[in-house]
Amino acid sequence: MKSGLSFLVGALRCEIDELEQLARTSELVATIGRLVHALQRERGISNVLLASRGQRFVAQRDAQIAECLRQEQAVRLAFDQLDAADGRIGNGARLFSRIAWVLPGMDALSGLRQRIGALEIDAAQSTAAFGKLIAGLIAVVFEAADGATDPEISRLLVALFNFMQGKEFAGQERACGAAAFASGRNDGARQQQWLHLIASQEHCFELFADFAAPGLAEVWGSVQAAAQLAELERLRRIACAAPAGVALDSELSQAWFDCCTRRIDAMQAVEERLAADLRRLCLHKTTQARSELQAHQALLASLQGGNGTETADFFLDAPAAPDAPAGGAPYGRQLERSILDMVQEQSRRLQAMGDELDTVRAALNERKLVERAKGLLMAHRRIREEEAHKMLRQTAMNQGRRLVEVAESVLAMAEYLPVDKAP
Amino acid sequence: MKSGLSFLVGALRCEIDELEQLARTSELVATIGRLVHALQRERGISNVLLASRGQRFVAQRDAQIAECLRQEQAVRLAFDQLDAADGRIGNGARLFSRIAWVLPGMDALSGLRQRIGALEIDAAQSTAAFGKLIAGLIAVVFEAADGATDPEISRLLVALFNFMQGKEFAGQERACGAAAFASGRNDGARQQQWLHLIASQEHCFELFADFAAPGLAEVWGSVQAAAQLAELERLRRIACAAPAGVALDSELSQAWFDCCTRRIDAMQAVEERLAADLRRLCLHKTTQARSELQAHQALLASLQGGNGTETADFFLDAPAAPDAPAGGAPYGRQLERSILDMVQEQSRRLQAMGDELDTVRAALNERKLVERAKGLLMAHRRIREEEAHKMLRQTAMNQGRRLVEVAESVLAMAEYLPVDKAP
Numbered sequence: 001m002k003s004g005l006s007f008l009v010g011a012l013r014c015e016i017d018e019l020e021q022l023a024r025t026s027e028l029v030a031t032i033g034r035l036v037h038a039l040q041r042e043r044g045i046s047n048v049l050l051a052s053r054g055q056r057f058v059a060q061r062d063a064q065i066a067e068c069l070r071q072e073q074a075v076r077l078a079f080d081q082l083d084a085a086d087g088r089i090g091n092g093a094r095l096f097s098r099i100a101w102v103l104p105g106m107d108a109l110s111g112l113r114q115r116i117g118a119l120e121i122d123a124a125q126s127t128a129a130f131g132k133l134i135a136g137l138i139a140v141v142f143e144a145a146d147g148a149t150d151p152e153i154s155r156l157l158v159a160l161f162n163f164m165q166g167k168e169f170a171g172q173e174r175a176c177g178a179a180a181f182a183s184g185r186n187d188g189a190r191q192q193q194w195l196h197l198i199a200s201q202e203h204c205f206e207l208f209a210d211f212a213a214p215g216l217a218e219v220w221g222s223v224q225a226a227a228q229l230a231e232l233e234r235l236r237r238i239a240c241a242a243p244a245g246v247a248l249d250s251e252l253s254q255a256w257f258d259c260c261t262r263r264i265d266a267m268q269a270v271e272e273r274l275a276a277d278l279r280r281l282c283l284h285k286t287t288q289a290r291s292e293l294q295a296h297q298a299l300l301a302s303l304q305g306g307n308g309t310e311t312a313d314f315f316l317d318a319p320a321a322p323d324a325p326a327g328g329a330p331y332g333r334q335l336e337r338s339i340l341d342m343v344q345e346q347s348r349r350l351q352a353m354g355d356e357l358d359t360v361r362a363a364l365n366e367r368k369l370v371e372r373a374k375g376l377l378m379a380h381r382r383i384r385e386e387e388a389h390k391m392l393r394q395t396a397m398n399q400g401r402r403l404v405e406v407a408e409s410v411l412a413m414a415e416y417l418p419v420d421k422a423p
Numbered sequence: 424m425k426s427g428l429s430f431l432v433g434a435l436r437c438e439i440d441e442l443e444q445l446a447r448t449s450e451l452v453a454t455i456g457r458l459v460h461a462l463q464r465e466r467g468i469s470n471v472l473l474a475s476r477g478q479r480f481v482a483q484r485d486a487q488i489a490e491c492l493r494q495e496q497a498v499r500l501a502f503d504q505l506d507a508a509d510g511r512i513g514n515g516a517r518l519f520s521r522i523a524w525v526l527p528g529m530d531a532l533s534g535l536r537q538r539i540g541a542l543e544i545d546a547a548q549s550t551a552a553f554g555k556l557i558a559g560l561i562a563v564v565f566e567a568a569d570g571a572t573d574p575e576i577s578r579l580l581v582a583l584f585n586f587m588q589g590k591e592f593a594g595q596e597r598a599c600g601a602a603a604f605a606s607g608r609n610d611g612a613r614q615q616q617w618l619h620l621i622a623s624q625e626h627c628f629e630l631f632a633d634f635a636a637p638g639l640a641e642v643w644g645s646v647q648a649a650a651q652l653a654e655l656e657r658l659r660r661i662a663c664a665a666p667a668g669v670a671l672d673s674e675l676s677q678a679w680f681d682c683c684t685r686r687i688d689a690m691q692a693v694e695e696r697l698a699a700d701l702r703r704l705c706l707h708k709t710t711q712a713r714s715e716l717q718a719h720q721a722l723l724a725s726l727q728g729g730n731g732t733e734t735a736d737f738f739l740d741a742p743a744a745p746d747a748p749a750g751g752a753p754y755g756r757q758l759e760r761s762i763l764d765m766v767q768e769q770s771r772r773l774q775a776m777g778d779e780l781d782t783v784r785a786a787l788n789e790r791k792l793v794e795r796a797k798g799l800l801m802a803h804r805r806i807r808e809e810e811a812h813k814m815l816r817q818t819a820m821n822q823g824r825r826l827v828e829v830a831e832s833v834l835a836m837a838e839y840l841p842v843d844k845a846p
Contacts, residue, residue, distance in 0.1 A: 011515070080424060092440075092441075103426060111738075343523050343524050351794055368781075
């Protein structure tokens with residue numbers, strides 16, 4: 001039969017297991033970030049190519065496709081390693097299910113590229129296709145953040161997830177603007193979508209700043225050079241504030257693309273810093289837990305045979321009974337008390353961690369609300385996920401509300417939206 | 424490189440792992456329930472012994488101690504099996520840490536029994552000691568419920584936890600009443616505590632009824648025979664409504680003990696039913712997931728080599744490209760669509776399960792609030808956990824509020840309660 005101390009050791013082993021798994025998923029998340037970054041750039045380049053009817057960015061596109069293939073390979077490798085890893089992954093079923101969803105999308109990329117190269121689809125279709133795959137990849141990051149069991153690591157993963165999501169809105173803005181400038185015109189619907197993309201990315205960056213370490217949030221503030229921001233805002237104004245239908249100078253498409261790309265590349269640098277912070281934190285926590293484990297194990301080994309010594313004052317604070325075993329040399333009454341204290345201390349620490357984790361995870365709730373609202377619409381209207389998402393987004397744009405607010409309204413109206421049971 | 428389908432299989436394997444671990448923890452919970460039941464009875468018997476200065480229940484106590492030792496052995500065995508089990512336990516660190524806390528308490532039981540037998544402690548001290556160990560055992564059940572990853576199983580575990588907690592309040596009421604009747608007097612403080620125990624158990628049974636299957640809640644209603652309840656209420660009235668200090672007929676202690684014991688034994692029967700439901704549900708879900716896994720694996724084996732066939736319409740709803748591989752005989756376009764549908768279906772199912780799980784777990788929130796408030800008081804006042812709990816409970820009794828309401832007030836006042844940093 002095992003003693004309390006051996007379960008304390010067991011609890012620490014569980015923590016170490018979880019930390020090692022978090023280290024693996026954190027690596028995966030960083031790798032996904034690089035693929036997303038490459039795909040975002042390919043999307044922007046493809047849009048210029050499509051909008052210019054194959055005139056611009058042919059060579060850039062070839063180079064970018066090669067970069068995407070490299071990053072895709074790295075992600076596939078990381079997926080495989082995750083699957084082969086010993087031990088269960090936190091949130092494994094959902095994480096794997098998201099990966100299962102994303103892999104066919106990666107397989108289908110070559111077909112998509114062929115159609116783009118042959119100018120068989122337009123910029124909007126291409127943007128939607130890349131957006132779908134990127135959304136799937138970011139959903140993998142979301143599950144990694146939602147499955148984290150350490151509050152500090154979870155905090156960084158939530159920051160990273162929001163940063164990636166914000167960066168994706170910035171990438172969509174680049175693609176949206178690239179298409180508008182290259183085609184030489186803008187319209188009301190696109191302007192509205194554009195403004196929505198700006199608001200959405202700002203919201204994500206606020207959440208990022210809430211959860212990232214203060215130093216990193218400052219880095220993010222400083223990489224957005226004032227001159228660069230001014231240029232971005234000038235181009236935004238030209239395209240969005242002009243009356244709908246007015247011609248845009250198509251020569252600005254290069255300036256727009258370069259300006260956005262500099263900003264997004266700077267974001268990528270912040271993301272790499274975040275990923276490095278995450279790696280360091282995982283390592284630090286694992287090392288800490290390991291040395292604690294060693295101390296516990298050493299104590300356990302030296303107590304072997306002295307079973308029961310640690311229970312002296314579980315029930316009563318009375319002085320030690322005179323017949324308490326003297327045990328192996330240095331373990332007197334002081335130690336007995338200290339083992340009980342260790343157990344209580346560990347319980348308190350885990351409790352506090354759990355509370356903090358609940359708080360951090362609450363920040364992921366917005367996305368869950370949106371997913372739930374989508375599910376409701378899909379069941380009610382018998383529509384596909386993309387359509388449901390589009391409906392929510394359209395309503396948000398029309399009403400000038402945030403996506404999550406619309407989702408909350410939909411959920412609040414749930415009883416007025418019976419599931420459509422028609423065949 | 425692995426395909427999407429193989430990660431779908433991986434996701435199912437994770438689910439099966441989790442279900443098997445849930446089956447193990449569910450067994451553990453049932454075993455703990457039996458030990459708690461035995462300890463509750465020993466506590467009641469011990470109180471009669473102590474209050475009667477060793478005159479009553481000597482033989483019953485010996486028999487009950489033997490029963491407790493049997494159940495204790497079963498729990499220790501279940502703890503060891505849990506530790507030895509392959510694979511990670513959901514919520515492992517916290518679960519193991521609770522077990523680590525409880526084991527020294529079990530080790531210290533023989534010392535406690537010696538002191539009781541020698542009449543060295545009084546009924547209040549004995550009640551507190553048993554209560555401390557039982558609270559620790561119920562905390563293990565709480566972590567098992569909080570760590571469950573399947574909403575239906577989690578629902579039953581939440582029902583079971585609340586039932587056990589309610590039963591423990593009923594057990595404390597039995598002990599409290601036994602001491603009052605056997606000593607032949609009652610006082611204001613004890614009356615107040617008694618009424619609080621009645622209110623607390625009713626609250627727990629309401630929560631149980633919310634989460635148990637409707638059939639079981641009815642069983643619970645029906646085992647509380649009207650005649651038996653009437654007798655219980657009559658004895659409660661005699662002891663609680665009488666002016667404080669008035670003598671109680673000590674001959675009623677046997678009637679009180681028997682009446683409470685019949686009721687608590689009936690509770691134990693309900694608890695066993697709940698545990699059996701839980702076992703059945705785990706088995707059913709595991710079988711279901713296994714057969715799904717087999718179907719997926721068969722599909723995966725037959726697709727081996729036909730890599731990429733499942734991706735036909737990831738991006739576009741256009742008809743299949745003419746160059747889509749014809750693949751192994753029966754897998755045409757229909758199947759390709761069905762695999763993508765499977766992935767989407769699984770993600771939706773996991774999403775819905777996650778939402779439902781959040782809802783069920785919210786029911787555990789009350790306890791978490793109380794724990795958090797206790798932690799705050801311990802840090803602020805530099806007091807032990809028992810003292811903090813006593814403070815909260817006393818405030819609740821004085822103000823006629825529920826424990827969780829007092830905890831919420833304490834947490835709301837957190838900033839007025841700075842942590843005491845004095846040495």
